[in-house]
Structure formats: structure tokens, C-alpha cells
Amino acid sequence: MNLKSQVEWALHCCALLAGLPAGRYLSTKTLAEFHGLPKEYLSKALQGLSQAGIVESTLGPSGGYRLAKAAADVSFLDIVEAVEGKSRTFICNEIRRNNPCLSADYCETKPCPIARVMWEADAAWRETLRRVSLSDLAASLGEDVPAELLDKSFTWLLARS
């Protein structure tokens, strides 16, 4: 079970958008070039972010994307779900109902105990992603990435915004 590569791309793009000054946008072309990604496929991930209300776009020569909310209000979960959808990773097909010993009128009152455990694990995964926002990520990047490289990167990006 693997997440799509677009999850990684969307998270990296949002990390950059979180660092943009007000009123500036980054185009799909610039985001693709900065990350070395195919523009057409990245475009689909960005549309997913837009449909989820995480980014907003503008047209025109300096058009592109910017965050639609404060970085503190966008979680990893928001971004992951914008690309992968919100449905649980475990689908219960209720195979317990195929038990040949079940009487015709037997009715389950609770979800299957196996599904309950699998859904609890899914909830733990989502909860971890919900707790980390784009501002938390910006703080980690500020610690990890040398200031000089951050400066150079945003100078490069802003020249194209």
C-alpha cells in the first residue's frame, strides 16, 4: 500500500507557498521546475489542492497559486486527503455475512471487530497528520535548511512569481 507520488509533490509545493509574501503567486511551471517534476502531472495535484480549498489560483502573466488560508490552518492531513481522498484505507466487505451457519434473519448490530481495529489504526494515522500544520513544517525547514540556501531559493522563486 503506497501513497501516490503526488502527495509528496503537493506537500513540497504547499511548503513553498507557505513562505510566499502576500499577493504573490507561483505558477505550475515554476513549481515544477523548482522540484524537477513533470508539469502536467503536478498540475493535477495542484488542482486537487485547489478543489479542497487549500490553494487559490489567479490567471494572467504573474498568475499561479497561493495558499487560500493561513499556514497554521493547513494540516498535513488536509493536503494528503486533497490528493488521496478521505476514504479509509481499509474497506470492510462484510465477509462475515457469508458464514454458511448464519440464519436468514440474523442481523449484525455492530461493525466487524476486525474492521474496528483497522479503522482505529487509520484514525491514528490521520490524527498524526492532523496535528502537523504548514507552519510547523516551516519551522522544521528553518532549522534544517541553511539560511543561505533558503534565501537563494526564495530569491529564485520570487523572481518568477
Added chain:
Amino acid sequence: MNLKSQVEWALHCCALLAGLPAGRYLSTKTLAEFHGLPKEYLSKALQGLSQAGIVESTLGPSGGYRLAKAAADVSFLDIVEAVEGKSRTFICNEIRRNNPCLSADYCETKPCPIARVMWEADAAWRETLRRVSLSDLAASLGEDVPAELLDKSFTWLLARS
């Protein structure tokens, strides 16, 4: 991102095997019939459990599968990983290395902060699955499934074991 249906099948089969008396085996045919599953596909899931050392098989007319360990020593995670593999759900492709502002001699010292969060969530998912064993599941089933249905089911299964 969805888990394979075989994860559900493997968990249900292990739940039954955990209730078998010592020295008894259930065949792929019986397990498939009880759960209303296609025998050929179920067979692959059972082979995965066998390769992971969770079940062991015997040949012959009353052959089939039984647990290779005590039910308390088999976790949901063991079973999920036997079917899905152990690799993390988020693969970091290190797209940060494509940054056009990086100097040729720049060397990352830590994993990407984005991957760290995604891996933390993966670990939370696995930890939840690691904490629940087949004996815990048997206890839940004992609470949920009426005693009469459990008896009838095991009578049906033991007649075919």
C-alpha cells in the same frame, strides 16, 4: 490509498485458525467456502501468511493450515505486513535535491522534514496494529458474536478440519 482485500481475508482466516483445537487444520477450500471467497486468490494470501511464519501447513486429506504461534503472539500488524509487505506507505523521492539553487557539493544531513512527518504517521498506524493480537480479537468476537452462532460455526468448521 487502499489496502488489498486479501488483508481482510487473511485477518478473518487467522481469527478462525486461532479458535481451532490443537492438531486440527483448515483447508483453503473450507476457509474459502466459509467466507464466500475465491479459493485461488485466498490461496495466495494464505501462502503469504505461511511465508511470514504466522501459519503452518500440512498436506494430506485432512491437511490445511493452522497457526504457527500462540494467538497472543500474532498481532494485526504481523498479518497486515504478511500481505502488504513492510515498506512504508510514504516513499520519499528526495525531490528537494532538484532545487536549482543547490550547490553541487551540498549534502543533506537529515531526512526531509516532510518525510519525517509522513513516517511518524505510518509508525502510529503500525503501532495501533501491533498492539492488538489474535487473542484480543477472539475476546471481541466472543462479546459480539452470539454463543450459539460461534458454536454452530466451529461445529461446521471442525467437521471439515
